[in-house]
Amino acid sequence: MARDLLATDELVKAVADLPGWSVASDGLSIERTFEFRNFSEAFAFMTRTALAAEKMNHHPDWSNVYKTVKVTLSTHDRGGVTELDIELAKRMNRYAGVD
Numbered sequence: 371m372a373r374d375l376l377a378t379d380e381l382v383k384a385v386a387d388l389p390g391w392s393v394a395s396d397g398l399s400i401e402r403t404f405e406f407r408n409f410s411e412a413f414a415f416m417t418r419t420a421l422a423a424e425k426m427n428h429h430p431d432w433s434n435v436y437k438t439v440k441v442t443l444s445t446h447d448r449g450g451v452t453e454l455d456i457e458l459a460k461r462m463n464r465y466a467g468v469d
């Protein structure tokens with residue numbers, strides 16, 4: 371089910387299909403830094419992501435400085451990465467215009 375932790379091989383495979391994303395050094399989350407042209411584009415991306423996250427009831431850990439958005443995704447309830455994180459990462463790539 372969506373909230374089952376991914377096994378290491380599943381995680382490695384899933385991230386290989388996610389341009390720009392990598393597995394954190396502890397293996398418990400995935401991460402990516404998005405770079406936009408300006409603050410307005412960064413914030414538009416965050417707004418779209420926030421609406422999707424609310425619908426999914428699955429939320430990013432992130433920070434924003436000017437046009438840079440740093441994102442870490444994990445399923446807190448499970449203490450690691452599940453399909454929900456992979457799905458949210460895919461959507462974020464789509465919203466950022468990278469696929």
Ligand code: H2B
Binds near residue numbers: 427429444447
């Ligand atoms: N987001 C993330 N990233 N991980 C979670 O485990 C999580 C969440 N749990 N959003 C949800 C909300 C949970 O707290 C509520 C009660 O369903």
